[in-house]
Amino acid sequence: MEFHYYYIIQDIVGVLMAFIGIRMFTLSIRMILSSKKSKNGILISISYALVTIAGVNLLFNNFGLKPWIVSIILILLSLLITNIVKTDKTI
Numbered sequence: 001m002e003f004h005y006y007y008i009i010q011d012i013v014g015v016l017m018a019f020i021g022i023r024m025f026t027l028s029i030r031m032i033l034s035s036k037k038s039k040n041g042i043l044i045s046i047s048y049a050l051v052t053i054a055g056v057n058l059l060f061n062n063f064g065l066k067p068w069i070v071s072i073i074l075i076l077l078s079l080l081i082t083n084i085v086k087t088d089k090t091i
Contacts, residue, residue: 004063006063007063010058010063010067010068011058011059013055013058014055014056014057014058014059015055015059016055017051017052017054017055017058017071017075018052018055018056018059019055020051020055021048021049021050021051021052021053021054021055022052024048024051025045025048025049025052028041028044028045028048029045031044032045039088040085040088043081043084043085044081044082044085046081047078047079047081047082047085048078050074050075050077050078050081051074051075051078053074054070054071054072054074054075054078055071057070057071057074058071
């Protein structure tokens with residue numbers, strides 16, 4: 001088996017995304033349990049769950065273009081959800 005740096009890069013990015021997603025997901029669950037506005041909390045927790053899924057996708061798949069595209073789509077969807085929550089708070 002040959003050593004390639006892109007395997008390590010994909011694993012490092014996957015671990016970071018999964019760790020950040022899990023941490024922020026648990027914080028959003030705490031926010032849901034402590035506050036009464038649950039719609040925004042649920043949307044934020046879904047957003048961070050998508051980040052976690054994107055990281056796990058990079059970790060468990062072999063290197064290729066498809067896992068990166070799926071992870072980027074999940075991250076963009078997560079950013080879209082957080083922007084919806086931000087605009088919903090200002091109204």
